Amino acid sequence: METTIQAPSGRRLVVRFGSEAETLNVAAFGYFAGPGQSVKIMIGGPGYFEASRQDPDFRPSVVVAREVFQGLEMVTARHEKGTNVLVGVLGPYHEVVYAVGGPSPSMEQLRAALMRFDFRDEPSGMLVDPAGSSDLIQVGENVDISFSNGFDLSVSDPEAGRKLLPEFSGATTQYGEMWKEIVSFGDDAAMEYLKLILGCPTATGELVLHDEREERQNDAVKWLSEVSLAWEV
Secondary structure (H helix, E strand, O other), X not given: OEEEEEOOOOOEEEEEOOOOOOEEEEEEEEEEEEOOEEEEEEXXXXXXXXXXXXXXXXXXXXXXXXXXXXXXXXXXXXEOOOEEXXXXXXXXXXXXXXXXXXXXXXXXXXXXXXXXXXXXXXXXXXXXXXXXXXXOEEEEEEEEEEEOOOOEEEEEOHHHHHHHOOOOOOEEOOXXXXXXXXXXXXXXXXXXXXXXXXXXXXXXXXXXXXXXOHHHHHHHHHHHOOOEEEEEO
16 A cells, blocks of 8 residues: 655655555644744644644634635634634645644734745645745654554654664664664653654654553554655655
């Protein structure tokens, strides 16, 4: 199986994997920075904005505004307590979510924040670029993919991905190398999860599994060892 995903910058990620799994959901994230600030833009398919409203930090929320923005529908939802705001820019193929925590900004401030970006929705993905007058630059992006076999894969942009690779060699896979790590967390490090890193020539992915069953962990290793990741230049 093969799927091609367009990241916010327009860069394309090609993922090849075994026929026993299918892609269920894809989300993309763009990271931008400017003088004294950083901005995260989240992108998903139809329904992504409503799904984001179910996050505990934003539930229950109330839609307080709907308007047209760059030819797309812009929807603003605010937590009932007056804090934490979600703004959705809804295209025909994809939806952008912009989240603001803490005291609620005014609608004018929200519009001004989004005016720093140019959005262009295409069947292959939502393109997000800093507007010509913006003081922001893109500093990173990544793609998260959920598969029907229950595994989730997060793929960083090439620059960030290289920083994830250990300095020592990993186990050889069909298309690259894999590293396995058991991470302890919680009180007294009483809980553990499995983290797998897949390094391919042009892309790096991470699979995190909170299932401690050995059989399930072995399934993850076997499946990931047959996955190919490649960023197209």
